[in-house]
Amino acid sequence: MTNARLTVDRDFVVGPVPRRLFGSFVEHMGRCVYTGIYEPGHPTADEHGYRGDVLALTREMGVSIVRYPGGNFVSGYHWEDGIGPVDERPRRIDGAWHTIETNAFGLHEFAGWAKEAGVEVMEAINLGTRGLEEARALVEYANHPGGTAWSDLRIKNGAKDPFGIKVWNLGNELDGPWQIGHKTADEYGRLANETAKAMKLVDPSIELVAVGSSGRKMPTFGEWEHTVLSHAYDEVDYISLHAYYQEHDGDALSFLACANDMDSFIESVIATADAVKAKRHSNKSIQLSFDEWNVWYQQRGDAGDQLHVLEKQQWREHPRLIEDEYNVTDAVVVGTLLNSLLRHGDRVTIANQAQLVNVIAPIRSEEGGPAWRQTIFWPFARMAELASGNILRVASSGDRFETAQYGDAAVVDASVTYDAERGRVAVFLANRGLDEDADLTVALRGFTASEVTRAEVLAIPDGGDRFTANTEDRQDAVGLVKLEHAAIADGELRATLPPLSWAVIEIAVAVA
Template identity: 70%
Template sequence: MTRARISIDREFTVSEVPHRLFGSFVEHMGRCVYTGIYEPGHPEADGQGFRRDVLALTKELGATVVRYPGGNFVSGYNWEDGIGPVADRPRRLDGAWHTVESNAFGLHEFVDWSRKAGTEIMEAVNLGTRGVDAAREIVEYANHPGGTRWSDLRAKNGHKDPFNIKLWCLGNEMDGPWQIGHKTAHEYGRLAQEAAKAMRLVDPGIELVACGSSNSGMPTFGDWEHTVLTHTYEEVDYLSLHAYYQEQDGDAASFLASAVDMDHFIESVVATADAVRAKGRHKKHINLSFDEWNVWYSRPGDPDSPEQVTTRPWQEHPRVIEDRYNVTDAVVVGTLLNSLLRHGDRVKIANQAQLVNVIAPILAEPNGPAWRQTIFHPFARMAELAKGQVMRTVVDSDKVETARFGDTDLVDASITWNEETGRMALFLANRGLDEAAEVEVRLGGFDAGELTRAEVLDVPTGLDRFAKNTLELPNQVGLRPLTGVTAAGGQLTLTLPALSWAVVELNVEKA
């Protein structure tokens, strides 16, 4: 049996749990918007065409902030196409995903949907085909009280009061040759700097995210961040990171260790940002926005892969990358969330991509039901229970040898402590495919009290690690009670089943 010892101490914390760490993403891609969050005529549609079943699951998921409208889509998008009477909105060709965009859903609809979902808005501006003027004009439209061309047009279109959108992305993945309007680091850095200045002249209170590398494997990684921040350091608040993971060639061990790569990615970008800070003698720190992350089975040649979408006839909202997630994927997602939480001192925003249908925790059929994928469960529990302080967590675990990341801890963990409520939450994963793990947690400076929750997601009886939730069996994989957890004094012990993710919540007092 695998063994692990986890240690924390009341005096050693990382940061407050960032409220925006449990964000999601809605892009005009595939069926995320149309027949996802928005489907007029659906039996569950409200008066605005929003699917109430998807809204309910979004609230249960606990998404705190939602990025919109893209993604690759935004780099060819005219935001003005999505305002005004729907009948007057133009139909456009979207080159990013080779679809026909009806523009029936736009900025006003998203604001109304977000208010019903209880989420903050993270709006992205087009710095691919557009630039400074369009960026400052959408801020005026969204946030200025009134008495100007764009703010008065907002009122005419049905929203007298400002939207007060505080969080803005300066484009999307501009380092990628696939991006419409792709730019070099110098080109993007200068454009982002000037767009940021113009946007802040309209609303000085906004927060801005500059594009970092699309992934750490980009040939320009590191140089891109350094160059972009050299231009934009004083104008922006955050730098973005994007990463997707998948099991390749049956290498489950490396896939289950994906959070090791996420850790390294985060720490590398922090080091680069701090190097620019030192060289430029800047006073503030740039924090990170991990505004796209998830498991994504990107297989060139698949009919619904991005590479093949352009071979299809032009159509509205086709099915694109509607991955069906299994138990293994859910455990990986739990460890990625652990990585984000452990780096909460610098990662202040994170958005799992995407919310519904497109590589998503929620699936929804047209004119049919919506249900939770396996990856829904670790996200929802962590969004619900991770409150207060992120504890500095030391793990001494048996190892597994991986082809991509070398020796890796079989047990992964993050822990939070809410001093106001006296609750501590432990989020644990066993990466081992075959053996259970005996885990001992040393709670330095705490006395353990009553257990309030102990749940585990693992392989259901009679099934294997590829078990999924389906239209026919929507609850086949989920959380069940974790038995055998004991807590006394400054110690907690438990056994994690093979290939599992678990949450334990308990009352604690200062020792």
């Protein structure tokens, strides 16, 4: 058995839990939109074509904000193609994913879906093939009440009230050579600054996200952020981060420690943004939007190779793309990535798991068939439900393990929140040990703990292994069950975590 001791203090607060941390992403890619969130004729579809089963799972998951419509897709997208009568909308080639876009689903449809799902819209604009004029027109169309050409067109198209979109992405991954309209940092930084100014002249209340690096391993990482923010610091509110992780060549320990890399990525971007702040003698701090993150098996034949064969396919509508099947190990890793985001919640105030349905997603669906929860659904759903109030700093000691890629890591990874109104402390835990239980103690300074009110764990099911996944035929093979060994003793939380598991423990507390 391994051992871990955590200490939290009521007065050692990172900051309030940002609700936008529990965001998702819907891109016109693969089957995320078509046969994902939208499938007219499906047995559960409503009069708008929204799949009711997927809507229900989205609400259950606790998603707060959804980024739309891309992703690489947005860098070649004309937003005007997705408005007006559906039968008059043009069919277009989408070069990003080598597909045919019918434009049957566009801004009005997504805004309506978001209202039904109870989520905030985070709209991305095309700064790849388009620019300032199209961006400010879109803000006017979406947010202006009426009496102008673009806002009156929105009303004519059926939306009397403005959509009121507050958060906008100034493009996507323009540091990447694969991106349609790829730019240098100087080119992008100046364009982002001027576009931001024009958009805010239309609606001063909006919040803007500048494109950061597409990954920490990009050769321009660091310099890109510094250059872009040197141009656009005064006009933007966020800088973006993207990161995907997978298990390479059976190196499970490195995979389980990849939150170390996310921690370092976040802290490096904070340092760069604050360096620009210091140089400019500014009183404003740039926040971080981690608007793409997840486990993604980019180098596995049944998933990643789908991207490489696109060029050889005929142009098709919504083909299957990167529909990864997630197992127990993946769920534990997603739990640690959520912990990393929450631990940095004073600066990472938006995050979007990519994507919501079918495409590297916590929710899977089949055309005309069922929708179900993947293993990675559960850590997200429980953290979205129970992480409230303030984030507490966690002091950790105990057993550690060495990895080939990310150095050494604590066997037990954790984040903690305290909700004063409810009198609850929530502890989110991952036992990254492959073979041993973890004996856990949590000291709760400044609190009087009375009882454990909830204790749940996701672990290897009986008869399964770490690769067990939820499938169409076995939709509930992996899920949350009661954590039997969790109790308050001598004012501390004591628990035993099974090998390779993710757990949440909620404790009723009073201020000591």
